[in-house]
Amino acid sequence: MMAVPSKQAKRGAYTPSTELVPEILAGRILAIARMISRAEGSYAEASVALAEIYRHTGKAHIVGITGVPGSGKSTLVSSLIKSFASEGYKVGVIAVDPSSPFSGGAILGDRVRMSDAAEACHAFVRSMATRGHLGGLTRSTLQAVDILDAAGYSPIIIETVGVGQDEVEVVRAAHTIVVLSAPGLGDDIQAIKAGILEIADIHVVSKCDKPEASATVSTLQAMMALGTASTRTSWYPSVLAVSSVSGACIRDLKENIGRHWLHLKQSGELAERQHNMCKTRILATAKQLFEHKFNEDAEVLHKHIQAVMSRDMDPTLAAHLLLGWEDKA
Template sequence: MTSVARFDRAKRPTYVPSLELVPEVLAGSRLAIARMISRAEGNYAEATAALAEIYKHTGKAHIIGITGVPGAGKSTLVASLIKALTLEGHKVGVVAIDPSSPFSGGAILGDRVRMNDAAEANQAFVRSMATRGHLGGLAPSTLQAVDVLDAAGYSPIIIETVGVGQDEVEIVTAAHTVVVLSAPGLGDDIQAIKAGILEIADIHVVSKADKPEAAATVAAIKGMLALGGGTTHSTWGSPVLAVSSVSGEHMESLQATLRNHWKHLQDSGEFAARERNNCRTRIFNMARHLFQQQFDAGANDLEQHLQAVVRRESDPRTAANVLLGWNQER
């Protein structure tokens, strides 16, 4: 098979069919990986069969979610983890989710420069993706990008979410290990309650460990966990760590805790349950996406039923049943 990079630099690259990219992705070609993720993100119909084939080669990577309130230092922590994990010999992949630009719809890169520098120096693969208005802290094609990296042999794969709020905890159905990052000195004991993210954390990390406020924030989070605010779906006791992403202080402890949680999932049998729940959520999310596409394709029918509901000649449930082709009794 001709290499994916089949182009003369003086000419525009030729379009390679997505199915032809699959062997290159499995071989670890960075160009093929980038192209396949772009087609997943662009929702190319032509890439559907290729992504389905790629999915058959997934399920090997440890997926780590990094989330927390805005400004906690997630990108800095990810950059530090890239360096530390690659030094251990890991082939690290990162999918970094950014808020969408209100003008172009593209990702607002923020402080991705530091992360990309770390990736380039350590042969990691980093991809920024825009939320495109999707709530939940992730982008619609996040997990397809993770699939591509998984099939290409990357592990662990880190998903960095946008800053989460009360309802933006979708990362818990995407990752095997969820790290919730808090910054010291910002009243994080109150923030954590408001954000509703205490219960999704497998590991709590307080950034800027060199600050005197860090110890107080660690104590506050431990206090909340002692009051029953932690996870209830696991026998794993969520540890609380203070680290400094800049100096590297306590990063080894975080790496060890990540390894321990991955081993705990395997040994306890929780991995199978978590995988089942994650796959179930993916099916439901894809079903909702396909329903939306169906509605968009039948815009005239949708408008007709919409007007009927507005005029109170129909009701939302009846209109939905008709649009889905279901019987009224459903």
Template structure:
């Protein structure tokens, strides 16, 4: 009696694997539904999705990935929105992976980045995916890299990753991005935070936001001073 059950299980697994493989053609053609479902498969982390994700990985490697990080409230979403609009104005397609923190109690997440980017949602050349950390550390969600690969395989020219916010160990974005942008805002204690988190080591570009504030120049001066110290230390 055990043999039929085993055969049935194998058949179900094959069907699920086939479903994931069937999405590949849609992903390559840039089909929004196929892209979304493939990312959902990556988030679910089920064994039957591995062959399809492996094929996605083999088709990735063409997009330029930009990681944007900084403390909460520094203006990451504002910068992402501005960059996306500039990229679209140049005729290129852009994918956005926005990471939001999960509640340590309920496990849920607000995923509020979509609310702040509503003006981009009607553009076929923009794909926005919000992802919850679900307890993952490092500033990214567990399946962030897979989501980037899916968007890459779908033909997006640039992919923007907005991290959940930096802390002492939240520098995983450097492993996922070709270019890392670190945002500092006046009055948020970013100078000390940058030293603690090792931001000087991972940043390719430093951006100071909220420059209409009177203490913005002081933040710029502090960052330049720390960068000079970093160069001397090397």
């Protein structure tokens, strides 16, 4: 775990994380930003504060925006910020950016593209790096959502890095999933291949002024009519064509997002989604703690790796021994 930054400590400017909690609950921007940085940096000192913050969550509508890279997610989010803010909503955005596999740094371009909309609408936008994590989300992403939730933001939009075949983790982290497709990408069944058709609560086709947009809308509607859409909900996904540049149908999208949130509450499906979200977070955290433990205690892990390499032990037995499941080994 990371210690308190030495430069701040020397200046005496470091505020203990527990002292930031009341400021976060009051919606203080600086405190929110500081706590997200500490969550992202895995400060051990912040764990007590994050646990306290979590007790004040559960009120926000979490909306996941996903789709193939280049489909216009950031531009769509900017338009949604303006639309929600125009009706008095306090909008929070966590934009997950790809990080370099070499330096671990991220381009963080989403914050640049959304800054004008965020500043004009008093929205909170934060870009976070994936740090090599597949699935589009990280543990700190969800902790950042907690912080915004406790601070009174709703909806909270999670914009993923862009999904691939196995990168649909956002479905287990948000209440409403918006899948964005761009017209004229060539392969009409790419959405199915990527595993994203099934997770959508709302389908959106960008750049509706292009002639190819109507064909993409028709293709998505036909796929759902054939029964390839999600069966995890009684909600039937809508398909909307929008233009983030002109603003065409952005209001319709905002209203669809609101209707889905109401549907979850009235149908009882909200409790099921909350259950699945909590289950995913517990298991994901356990996995990360497990990996951290044996990265710290490399000697024990190395011993088992050598045994597996020499074929004296199979990987399943090695895993059982690492977990302390000798009776099951």
